[in-house]
Amino acid sequence: MQTSQNRILTTHVGSLPRSSAVTDVVFACEKGERPDDTSDVIRAAVDDVVSRQVANGIDLVSDGEMSKISYATYIKDRITGFDGDSDRSPPSDLEDFPGFLRRQASSGGTPTYRRPCCVGDIEVKDMAPVQEDIDNLLTAVATHKPVESFMNAASPGVIALFQPNRHYATQAEYLEALAAAMAHEYRAIVNAGIVLQLDSPDLGLGRHMLFKDKSDAEYQAQANLHVDALNHALAGIPKEMVRLHVCWGNYEGPHHHDAPMEMVLPIALRANIGALLFESSNPRHAHEWQTFANTDLPDDLVLIPGVIDSTTNFIEHPKLVAERICRFADIVGRDRVVAGSDCGFSTFAGFGAVDQDIVYAKLGAMAEGADIASQKLWG
Numbered sequence: 001m002q003t004s005q006n007r008i009l010t011t012h013v014g015s016l017p018r019s020s021a022v023t024d025v026v027f028a029c030e031k032g033e034r035p036d037d038t039s040d041v042i043r044a045a046v047d048d049v050v051s052r053q054v055a056n057g058i059d060l061v062s063d064g065e066m067s068k069i070s071y072a073t074y075i076k077d078r079i080t081g082f083d084g085d086s087d088r089s090p091p092s093d094l095e096d097f098p099g100f101l102r103r104q105a106s107s108g109g110t111p112t113y114r115r116p117c118c119v120g121d122i123e124v125k126d127m128a129p130v131q132e133d134i135d136n137l138l139t140a141v142a143t144h145k146p147v148e149s150f151m152n153a154a155s156p157g158v159i160a161l162f163q164p165n166r167h168y169a170t171q172a173e174y175l176e177a178l179a180a181a182m183a184h185e186y187r188a189i190v191n192a193g194i195v196l197q198l199d200s201p202d203l204g205l206g207r208h209m210l211f212k213d214k215s216d217a218e219y220q221a222q223a224n225l226h227v228d229a230l231n232h233a234l235a236g237i238p239k240e241m242v243r244l245h246v247c248w249g250n251y252e253g254p255h256h257h258d259a260p261m262e263m264v265l266p267i268a269l270r271a272n273i274g275a276l277l278f279e280s281s282n283p284r285h286a287h288e289w290q291t292f293a294n295t296d297l298p299d300d301l302v303l304i305p306g307v308i309d310s311t312t313n314f315i316e317h318p319k320l321v322a323e324r325i326c327r328f329a330d331i332v333g334r335d336r337v338v339a340g341s342d343c344g345f346s347t348f349a350g351f352g353a354v355d356q357d358i359v360y361a362k363l364g365a366m367a368e369g370a371d372i373a374s375q376k377l378w379g
Contacts, residue, residue, distance in 0.1 A: 001195050001240045001274050002060060002148045003302055004335050007374035008325055009059040010367050011304060013245050013277055014152040014197060015071060015344030016049050016064035017356040026069045026349045029077075030114065042067050043136050050140035050149075056360050057367025059147035060195070060338065063137040067129065070348045071199050072154045072162045073115055078129055079181040081122035086115045086164050091205070091249060092212040093257040100253070117166045122177040130185045134192045150195040150243065153185050156233060157202035157226030161210050171222070175229035183233040190241045197243045197277070202226055203268055204248040204279075207259035219259070220267065227270045234272050243275035243304065244268060248285070250343035252311045252353060261288035265295060275302035279342040281316070281324060282309045289324075293331050303328050306342030307369065308362045311353045315361050321369020326376060334377040339370045 002009060018026070022045045025038050035041075049064035068074040076082040094101040133151065141149045156178035160171070168174040189196045202210065203223050211219040234242060246268050248258040261278075268276060279285040292303065307324040308316045321339065328337045345359045346352040354362070 001243065001302065004338055007378065008329075008334070008337060008339055008370040009147060010057060010339045010363075010370050011060035011150070012058065012062070012341040012363065013306075013310070013344045014062045014065055014150070014199070015346045016053075016062075017346045017352050017359055018064070018066060018349050019045060021045070022066055023350040026067065030069050039132065042132075043139070046136040047140045047143065050137070050144050050146065052360055053363065054144045054146050056364040057370070058363055060150055061141070061146040061148075062150050062152060062197070063133060063140070065152055065344070065346070067133055067136075068349070071152060071344065072158045075154055075159055075182070076116050076163075078124070078126055078185065079122055080125045081118050081120040081167065081177075082116040082163060083119050084117050086117045088115075089209065091253070091257070092208045093254040096256070097254060104253075115162050117164050118168065118174060119166050121167070122181045124181055124184050127184060127188065130188050134189065134194065137194065138192065148195060150197045151189045152197045152199055153182065153189060155198045155200040155202065155226070155244075156182055156229040157206070157223070158200055160226070161202040161206050172225060175225060176232070179229040179233035183235070186233055186237060190237050195241055195243060196237070197245060198230065198273075199245050200226070200230065200268075200271075201245070201247045201249065203246045204259060204264050207263075208257040209249070212257070216263065220263070223267045224270065227267060231270070231272050237272075239272045240274040242273045243277060243302075244271050244273040245277040245343075247279050247343045250310055250347050255282075255284040258284055261285065261291040265291055269298070269301075274300070275304055275338070277304040277340050278306065280305040280328075281307055281342055282311065289327050289331070292328065297332060301332075302336050302338060303332055304338045304340040307339050308341050308366050310341050310343040310345050313354050313358050315358065316365050316369070318365050318368035318372055321366050322372035322376065325370060325373035329373070329377055339366050339373075341366070
């Protein structure tokens with residue numbers, strides 16, 4: 001995993017806006033159809049999205065999750081045991097404001113897609129999709145030559161968050177089965193020389209969604225089980241090839257029920273990872289740099305704070321971005337900070353609060369801010 005040796009490097013959480021052609025293809029595949037040009041459309045989209053990242057100053061790039069309808073439910077095409085759909089349960093912060101919740105739903109602010117349940121044994125079904133993703137990314141990287149590439153994969157915990165267990169006797173057994181199956185995808189990514197990013201919003205979002213009726217102690221116990229399962233899946237993978245993303249839900253909302261970072265961070269730090277990506281620029285979590293300053297962090301952990309918000313069309317001023325970067329550099333040192341985004345910009349295909357062109361303008365502003373921070377930190 002590349003670190004900021006001579007300047008502050010830039011990255012983001014992973015998902016980027018899909019074109020209408022890509023959205024049409026992934027939704028057709030969701031319906032059980034696969035247009036003849038699916039592979040060509042996705043391959044071209046990955047090339048384009050890597051090109052745009054590099055052009056806007058992003059050093060550590062992804063494939064934008066072009067082939068996936070969402071960051072968690074895509075796994076039903078890769079591992080067995082999932083079928084049907086599941087009931088939707090909104091986060092508790094939105095339940096407190098039903099008028100806002102209705103407005104979001106009626107305005108198209110809430111994405112719709114199938115969330116299957118676990119109804120059978122979980123095993124590897126098909127490794128071809130992940131290999132196709134790997135090949136597309138490596139081809140684009142060879143062409144556009146970023147500093148490094150990473151690929152997103154769902155953690156066992158976030159799969160369990162959105163796709164409830166209807167088969168295994170206990171949640172622990174469900175998580176164990178998910179870990180064993182997903183380990184194959186994780187290893188395929190790392191073996192290809194691509195940094196693995198594990199998306200684990202269950203550690204944050206899970207508190208006011210999956211565990212909203214639980215006590216803090218019960219939430220912490222369950223979240224620790226999620227990390228145990230994740231570590232089991234990562235056995236044998238060097239931690240310097242793994243980055244972990246935690247967040248509280250990539251949506252505009254009250255977020256007044258979000259678990260505080262001082263509760264989430266100790267759980268996340270138990271994961272066998274080399275870097276941690278987290279929200280630190282939106283109004284609910286921008287103050288939590290203080291938690292990192294007051295925590296005994298591992299000496300080799302790289303911090304990737306969100307220095308641009310992923311739910312607003314404001315383009316952050318580069319000087320503000322630089323301030324946010326320097327704040328974390330003061331805590332852990334300049335070489336252990338990489339600039340990132342709060343969350344993905346298109347966590348669901350065809351859905352994103354930020355205009356596509358503004359997404360890249362925000363990434364460009366982040367790169368400018370990283371340059372300003374680098375001048376301050378390296379002179």
